[in-house]
Amino acid sequence: MSNVSIDHPVVIHDLTVAYRDKPVLWDIELSIPPGKLVAIIGPNGAGKSTLIKAVLGLVPTVAGTVSLFGGSYRERRQMIGYVPQRSSVDWDFPTHALDVVMMGTYGQLGWFKRPGKAQRELALRCLEQVGMADFANRQISQLSGGQQQRVFLARALAQDAQLYFMDEPFVGVDAVTERAIVNLLRDLRARGKTVVCVHHDLDSAPEYFDWLVLLNVRLIAAGPFETTFTSENLRKTYGGTMGAAIKHIEHFEEDRLAISVQADTKRPNGH
Amino acid sequence: MSSAIVILLTGVLVAVACALLGAFLILRRMAMMVDAISHAILPGLVAGYFLAQGPDLLAGFAGAVLAAVLTVSLVEALQNTGRVGGESAIGIVFPAMFALGTFVVSKYFANVHLDADAILYGNIEFAAFDLLYINGVSLGPQSLWMMSGLCLMNLLFVGLLYKELKLATFDPGLAAALGFSPALIHYALMTVVSITTVGAFTAVGAILVVALFVVPAATAYLLTDRLPVMILLAVALGALSAVCGYAVAIVLDASVAGSIASTTGVLFGLAFLFAPQHGLVARARRLQRQRLEFAVQTLLVHLLNHEQSAEQQAESAYSHLSGELRWHPPFARRVTDAAKRATLLQQHGDMLNLTEAGRAEAEAARATDLQR
Ligand SMILES: Nc1ncnc2c1ncn2[C@@H]1O[C@H](COP(=O)(O)OP(=O)(O)OP(=O)(O)O)[C@@H](O)[C@H]1O
């Protein structure tokens, strides 16, 4: 396994995470190949955000190991970019878009060093890449939801990483911004980067991503969309552990039939 | 140095030291935590007094800072149980700490000079008489040295860690991911706040310390959208409060500490009413302007809809506006005047006619309305 793990951006072994007594992630075994756009899909509360936070060392783990490019997160920090859920920060904070993007460069700067002209120019270029150059000096509370999401993406670009984790980058954005984000993801992939996104929309998932992780406390399935995005796997992901929500499951049943049909028709487009 | 100048300088230095940290406290929503810290230092002072077997500046200081940091940790621990949310945890810890302090004082140190009044209200009035002696040489008022030290400490703290403080405040998740431990930064900030509180409250008392931390920064937050400006403004407002507050106290022969604290409140009230962007008056005006703009649009669209129609005569008559659009006559006049001033329409006798610009505006408004 160790030979594989060097060029595999993410190798997770036996990972278990619990906030209280009940594990929210249970015995996750997962290895993600390089250069892929990876979707993490699962119901609310499945532990998708927690998985990302555990990999980044933001929540303590009960058991298991995570290796990123064959090293610990600490050792590989410079190679990893993170886009948290947009709702996780206070958008009334007194600052402007460019300043938020510059925060992406702080990791490279380290403690005490102030960002300078180089960081400023890099941040401006990143804002340009997401089509937000005109908003550089805009107070962040005066940005729309989609614009805020773009600023977050620009900040991730400024981190100049090899591996990105993004928590629901498509939430609350319009079709234009969604397109822009997809293009950005493809651009990153073309440059050999790996991007792992939490994603909720089953319709668009096969088109946008080429690798799938199905999660519901346990790892249900992981692999290329062609072989993993099956109605059987989706049933296991959205059914099963949600014992109380039987009504929901019946609902999902119908949805899933529709989804699996779509999945079959979309398969030829997948990469 | 005259006593007045010493008091004034002490006040200004305390205000500046506190205001330097205030912006971060406000943005982290920690005003209550400062209150907790300022009260929780009492048992620390007592412990210091007890260990040093008498009044000892260093022991008291160390004890108070430790008690403050302990308070912060206890609050964190309570909050982490998930059962006692943010403010409640503070509400539980700080009365307990303060009560412990008062209890011990009344029980074991009843005959000792450690009175609660001095702790709550301070005694800046005597700032000039407590001189600092080293090897028997007087170096001037102790309070000035103390407050200058605090200012310097906080200036260095914010100057060196500005970027880290900003990041950990705005996005703790990213801060952690980038290797700037938010917990470390939190405790560093709390320690500096504790030291400042302990150092400052001997001069100005526990209540004024809280006011100086919180109110100038909150005022500054109403006045700007940029963090560096907010910090500078907070410092300036703090210093201004100290100067004005002292002047008022002299004129009215009132408590200096109380007067300074009240001034911070008055400045906040002024900003709350008159701040250019976020003030109450500005917001009311903006609302009114928007209402007027919307009404002008409605009028233009109304006129456009009835142009070249049979009923144009009736519908476009100025005298019919209030009935047609259900506007009070004075409001109808204001709307029409505004539209005329913007050369969007012309009035011929009682008839209102769209100008070229007015027609374009109305068509644009109608188009966006249809889209909705
Ligand atoms: N800080 C926390 N303390 C305690 N429990 C938590 C905490 N964060 C998450 N949980 C719990 O862990 C579980 C997984 O949460 P997580 O946020 O990872 O879900 P998710 O898959 O990202 O859901 P969503 O789709 O709603 O974003 C949930 O049951 C949640 O209640």
Ligand SMILES: [Mg+2]
């Ligand atoms: Mg989530």
